């Protein structure tokens with residue numbers, strides 16, 4: 001049985017993962033409207049992944065005898081200046097999520113809920129990967145600057161990354177599969 005303090009803290013993370021999904025959806029839509037189909041596809045994949053992150057936590061709370069709370073939806077910011085602006089915001093958001101998962105982990109340890117702490121290890125590892133992927137994309141977009149050819153190539157690369165991620169998710173049942 002999950003304790004009330006940990007249950008509340010995990011429910012807050014449910015809300016943050018759901019918001020991440022909506023944030024990336026707004027960004028994907030912007031990229032689609034502004035001639036970056038590859039970036040849009042990559043962001044659409046991220047939207048799906050964040051929703052899975054949210055669902056895993058919902059199931060986890062309920063499996064432990066708690067009560068998952070489905071949060072009210074918040075509107076994400078919908079206006080972005082450039083592709084660089086978008087990925088800078090993605091990185092900032094992922095860093096915020098990493099910090100939030102670390103805090104959640106600390107709550108579990110304080111409450112001696114080692115089961116939840118153990119479950120959160122998956123999220124901790126996932127955040128390392130997410131931050132590192134976004135940093136490398138950001139480096140490449142920064143290098144391209146305002147050079148249209150560079151940005152065009154970057155968009156193609158993002159399309160390939162999105163395709164590879166989808167294929168990996170299907171093949172493995174997905175490291176991100178909802179269990």
Ligand SMILES: [Fe+2]
Nearest residue numbers: 017020050053
């Ligand atoms: Fe996430």
Ligand SMILES: [Fe+2]
Nearest residue numbers: 020050094130
């Ligand atoms: Fe994420």
